[in-house]
Amino acid sequence: MTLLLDGQKVQGKNLKVTANLRIESADMSGQTSNTDKAHKGFKPKTLAVSLMIPFVDRVQMIDLMRLAEATASGGELHLYRVVNDTAEAFGVRQVEFSEGVSAREADNLKAWLVQFTLSERESNPEKVEGRRAGNKVDAQGAPGSAVGEGGSNSGSSDNPELSGFEKVLGRVDKWLGGSEQT
Known part of the structure; x- marks a missing residue:
């Protein structure tokens, strides 16, 4: 299995990529034994990489650390185009390094065991949510009176009280402003 970030191959042995999709929900049961949950959306997919x-x-x-520490012109983390079978299966196209990079020395081998996480950015659901029209807010009023009525003694709609x-x-x-004398 290979992992390419902007066309550059992440070098190493025993490369393993684990994809995750976190689905947020909230418990709506309160103090009861009800099992209802409120769907709160999909969080960005992540790719946990070990090698x-x-x-x-x-x-x-050194090359891997250079990729992890790369920043864009505004100081934000660099956004990579990812090529990997697992990422493709999950629909992940663009990622950035997140949650750090760790490397520890292997016990019996003369090697580092490296782990890092890539987090999805600019996903299709994120783009759709950005294009979706906001919910229309209806005007609210008290029972028995229309919005804008009540409280006005003058009867003129141009000069409300x-x-x-x-x-x-x-x-x-x-x-x-000096237009009234004291």
């Missing part, structure tokens, strides 16, 4: 790099292939470790606080602010505004 072994022999000490003699130190350049491979102000609250006490708004009247005080109006007087202060006029005083500061």
